[in-house]
Amino acid sequence: MSYANQMSADTRQSTHADARLAELVAASVTRLARRLRRERRTDLTATQLSVLGTIRQHGPMAMGTLAAYERVRPPSITRTVHYLAELGLLRREAHPSDRRQVVLHLSVDGEELLAAERQRRDAWLAQRLRELDPADKELVRRAVGVLERLAHA
Amino acid sequence: MSYANQMSADTRQSTHADARLAELVAASVTRLARRLRRERRTDLTATQLSVLGTIRQHGPMAMGTLAAYERVRPPSITRTVHYLAELGLLRREAHPSDRRQVVLHLSVDGEELLAAERQRRDAWLAQRLRELDPADKELVRRAVGVLERLAHA
DNA sequence: ATAACTCATTACCTACGCTAACGATGTGCC
């Protein structure tokens, strides 16, 4: 009974610590992501950038697949893709065997725009990292993989 | 000269490592932030949530101040605040000494909605943290402060 | 009193989330 109470108290304490850590991590990750967004220089909207990024990450895909990745309904993706195609940042192509489908490919301009934006974002962060003392930088270097695993949960 | 070349090579290597780390950190932070957003259950838009969160974080404020925090132009904030006031999530009040100004206060409903969303987000992450092995969790715990400092850069 | 500045709002445009509806195409069954 005393042992059981001890375990129960330890578990509660650990759960509380997890909750507190979660709060801190969520807040700082959210803020850092927002701060990174501030380094954007393109006139494209967040939605347009996200669409281009998804095609780049996962390769050419149909409209419906893209809508699923972006977690929006098909009419929404139709419109965004229309604007991006007009800007020459992606191409719409017929599907090889299903004439209902449209396959989206990133254009060279689209690739370059994404690369430029990513490079700018990463340069800003690289400079911030350089300003850290070596112990803190090492900490971040070792933690980044854990963050990545959390992101894929 | 040999010493100078050695320094130059070391600097270049460090710069490259920083760039690489920046790339990884930016990507994983961005992904984790996006993952956290997926735990939202409210029907409010991201903009509306952000507005409420800003008022909660910084306290009651005038329209112009809020627009500045949100980095949008005044007409945009007018509209968003109008919807949120209609929903009863915030209140518009006259400024005590400047009749041009409108001061925005979070309502009790607004506070509760924010608390519920944050709690849900943090609970998801707490569960993910509990699934980590103790060494990884410790790593995150020690790194979170550094992330926070980066976010405020 | 007047001019200049500040504040929030209105009007209009573009972009984007949704639902409902639609036509074209593909699949499976008789």
Next chain:
DNA sequence: GGCACATCGTTAGCGTAGGTAATGAGTTAT
């Protein structure tokens, strides 16, 4: 082959949100 059903992307209409330009009310300085 014909038909019913499913899938795909699009169009139409509504609401939200970003911008600029313009406006009227209020405040400050001369």
